[in-house]
Amino acid sequence: MLSDSVTHVKGVGEKMAEDLARMGIHSVEDLINHFPYRYDVFEIRPLRELVHDDKVTIEGRVIYDPSLTFYGKSKSRLTFMLEVEQVAVKAVMFNRAFAKKHIQKGDIVTLTGKWDAHRLQITVITYKKGKAKQQDQMQAVYPVKGELTTRKLKKVIQQALASYASSIDEILPPFYLTAYKLPDRKAAYQMIHMPKNRIALKHARRRFIYEEFLIFQLKMQLLRKWKREAIEGNAQHFDKKKVKEFIASFPFTLTNAQNKVLKQIMNDLKSPYRMNRLLQGDVGSGKTAVAAICLYASVTAGRQGALMVPTEILAEQHYHSLKELFGDRARVTLLTGSIKGKKRKERITQIRNHEIDIVVGTHALIQEDVTFNNLGFVIVDEQHRFGVEQRRVLREKGLHPDVLFMTATPIPRTLAITAFGDMDVSIIDELPSGRKEVETYWVKETLLDRVLQFIEKHIRQGEQAYVICPLIEESDKLDIQNAVDVYHQLEAYFPESIHIGLMHGRLPAEEKDMVMKKFANNELQLLVSTTVIEVGVNVPNATIMVIYDAERFGLSQLHQLRGRVGRGDKQSYCILIADPKGEVGKERMRIMSETTDGFVLSEQDLQLRGPGDFFGKKQSGLPEFKVADMVHDYRALETASKDAQEIIDNRLLKTPEFQPLLKHVENSIQANEKLD
Numbered sequence: 097m098l099s100d101s102v103t104h105v106k107g108v109g110e111k112m113a114e115d116l117a118r119m120g121i122h123s124v125e126d127l128i129n130h131f132p133y134r135y136d137v138f139e140i141r142p143l144r145e146l147v148h149d150d151k152v153t154i155e156g157r158v159i160y161d162p163s164l165t166f167y168g169k170s171k172s173r174l175t176f177m178l179e180v181e182q183v184a185v186k187a188v189m190f191n192r193a194f195a196k197k198h199i200q201k202g203d204i205v206t207l208t209g210k211w212d213a214h215r216l217q218i219t220v221i222t223y224k225k226g227k228a229k230q231q232d233q234m235q236a237v238y239p240v241k242g243e244l245t246t247r248k249l250k251k252v253i254q255q256a257l258a259s260y261a262s263s264i265d266e267i268l269p270p271f272y273l274t275a276y277k278l279p280d281r282k283a284a285y286q287m288i289h290m291p292k293n294r295i296a297l298k299h300a301r302r303r304f305i306y307e308e309f310l311i312f313q314l315k316m317q318l319l320r321k322w323k324r325e326a327i328e329g330n331a332q333h334f335d336k337k338k339v340k341e342f343i344a345s346f347p348f349t350l351t352n353a354q355n356k357v358l359k360q361i362m363n364d365l366k367s368p369y370r371m372n373r374l375l376q377g378d379v380g381s382g383k384t385a386v387a388a389i390c391l392y393a394s395v396t397a398g399r400q401g402a403l404m405v406p407t408e409i410l411a412e413q414h415y416h417s418l419k420e421l422f423g424d425r426a427r428v429t430l431l432t433g434s435i436k437g438k439k440r441k442e443r444i445t446q447i448r449n450h451e452i453d454i455v456v457g458t459h460a461l462i463q464e465d466v467t468f469n470n471l472g473f474v475i476v477d478e479q480h481r482f483g484v485e486q487r488r489v490l491r492e493k494g495l496h497p498d499v500l501f502m503t504a505t506p507i508p509r510t511l512a513i514t515a516f517g518d519m520d521v522s523i524i525d526e527l528p529s530g531r532k533e534v535e536t537y538w539v540k541e542t543l544l545d546r547v548l549q550f551i552e553k554h555i556r557q558g559e560q561a562y563v564i565c566p567l568i569e570e571s572d573k574l575d576i577q578n579a580v581d582v583y584h585q586l587e588a589y590f591p592e593s594i595h596i597g598l599m600h601g602r603l604p605a606e607e608k609d610m611v612m613k614k615f616a617n618n619e620l621q622l623l624v625s626t627t628v629i630e631v632g633v634n635v636p637n638a639t640i641m642v643i644y645d646a647e648r649f650g651l652s653q654l655h656q657l658r659g660r661v662g663r664g665d666k667q668s669y670c671i672l673i674a675d676p677k678g679e680v681g682k683e684r685m686r687i688m689s690e691t692t693d694g695f696v697l698s699e700q701d702l703q704l705r706g707p708g709d710f711f712g713k714k715q716s717g718l719p720e721f722k723v724a725d726m727v728h729d730y731r732a733l734e735t736a737s738k739d740a741q742e743i744i745d746n747r748l749l750k751t752p753e754f755q756p757l758l759k760h761v762e763n764s765i766q767a768n769e770k771l772d
């Protein structure tokens with residue numbers, strides 16, 4: 097059985113088992129699933145195709161006995177001639193005097209080494225007597241630890257594959273193997289560890305990629321189904337008329353896209369199924385308006401709602417804008433870390449007694465000693481900054497509210513079906529009409545003077561500007577210093593009539609709030625800030641966004657920052673100050689200045705930086721695939737996603753043919769839930 101301990105494999109002793117355990121390899125199954133991370137290729141190709149200075153493999157007959165010369169203290173050089181394709185080739189081997197005894201005139205030898213095309217000479221790295229065997233052409237190289245070597249590991253893996261071959265059962269129904277011309281599972285294992293050639297390896301990889309994606313997609317789609325479980329009393333019977341009146345009170349009419357997603361969310365609210373939905377919409381697309389309407393709908397159904405945001409500044413902004421929108425339609429309160437003592441106690445009591453309908457706060461608001469009376473709806477803004485904790489916390493409190501996650505980062509489709517494949521997705525893919533595109537320029541620091549003149553001109557016209565300094569790691573002292581330095585420079589540069597504020601993560605909450613308020617009231621015309629300003633902040637009179645060292649940011653983040661301007665009716669500008677060294681950096685600056693479409697940018701970002709960096713390293717929430725790469729192999733991912741949908745829709749997992757696959761999916765879900 098594949099679940100046997102590795103010690104059952106011939107050649108694995110106690111010491112080796114320990115080394116293997118350190119790499120997480122305990123069973124035979126673990127062992128054969130330890131895939132090579134690359135392959136050395138020893139392909140024998142015609143002499144004329146060999147490239148000078150390349151590492152090559154040749155095969156030929158030794159023409160006369162090798163001659164050995166010693167030099168230096170203990171160095172030696174062995175040379176001999178061999179005939180390859182009727183051409184005489186010279187072979188040179190250093191410091192392997194012993195080989196003289198092995199190699200004789202008339203022998204067939206296979207040599208791998210560095211090729212000198214001008215002298216027709218090979219400097220030998222490895223040699224072997226006899227013809228090259230097929231499986232010698234590609235050699236697997238494994239990640240190893242401790243005293244293990246790739247050679248030892250390869251030997252025991254091959255041993256395991258040989259003695260356990262009959263235990264490697266197929267898990268994909270034959271239909272898929274035929275449809276996609278995939279090798280069967282046993283063959284694929286053999287081919288990935290001992291590929292005969294590149295083509296065989298490619299097929300083995302194709303098989304594992306599809307298998308990984310299909311299992312993953314089945315898992316996500318099953319989880320999605322389960323998370324949508326029907327809960328008694330969960331249906332929210334909101335007051336349609338009141339909601340309509342509320343919408344009519346807005347100073348604008350909703351866009352088609354807003355109406356579309358509103359309908360999707362309202363349907364979820366009405367149904368007994370628990371909502372688990374992701375709302376995507378570019379900055380300024382009007383998500384907050386949609387959120388307000390949904391929260392209000394829930395309130396008319398007699399429930400309480402919560403809006404959770406990543407920072408206190410945002411919490412306060414949302415609190416004020418909701419209060420203004422709702423008027424006396426709903427009782428709103430704010431709960432953040434800086435609200436303490438009696439005030440806090442009072443609010444918590446009001447929430448418990450349902451004297452409050454809607455609570456706005458940072459994510460701490462569900463984690464602390466806050467008890468809701470009848471929580472029906474939770475909105476989590478900028479969810480990837482929170483991690484995956486909330487649902488668990490809520491579940492542990494015995495609460496099953498409808499949950500809507502909102503994000504302003506347009507998520508490329510490939511990531512959406514992987515990172516958020518267990519959620520329903522709504523997209524606001526349209527901006528309110530009449531918005532002016534933010535004009536974006538990329539300049540080098542040598543032009544800083546002109547940039548500052550540009551800022552001054554616009555401030556004199558009554559507008560405001562942001563200057564953003566990069567933050568590499570949050571709460572990094574150096575970066576704050578960076579912002580402080582820029583602040584002092586600008587203070588010295590601009591006349592006193594221009595008031596400059598400074599904002600960074602280390603400021604006490606009250607001070608941040610005060611700076612923000614002053615900027616919002618145009619008491620400050622210029623705000624120097626680290627990226628704490630990034631999400632959500634809304635000051636329509638600000639028309640200029642200057643970003644220092646812009647090459648340090650990802651495209652999505654730059655797009656977020658740019659979204660802070662262009663929120664009013666005046667023409668806005670984004671100025672990227674950057675001097676990227678590499679081509680990729682230059683390309684990013686070019687793309688930023690050419691497009692304002694968040695989805696285009698996020699696709700580009702994904703292509704340029706890869707999925708791991710897309711959300712930032714910390715809480716990517718991305719699955720790790722062994723063979724598959726979701727960017728590179730996105731076609732296979734889409735195919736697997738479609739197939740998984742079909743399998744679930746047609747309830748195929750219950751059929752006998754799908755049992756082995758189902759088992760793998762269940763194992764994968766279990767592994768996942770442990771993390772959750």
Ligand code: ADP
Nearest residue numbers: 348349350351378379380381382383384385528
């Ligand atoms: P998001 O949260 O998606 O970044 P907001 O909801 O903050 O966007 O909306 C940005 C601005 O657009 C706000 O000032 C809001 O009042 C306004 N707005 C929202 N929806 C519309 C609409 N349908 N028509 C015109 N303006 C709108």
Ligand code: MG
Nearest residue numbers: 380383384632
């Ligand atoms: Mg918003």
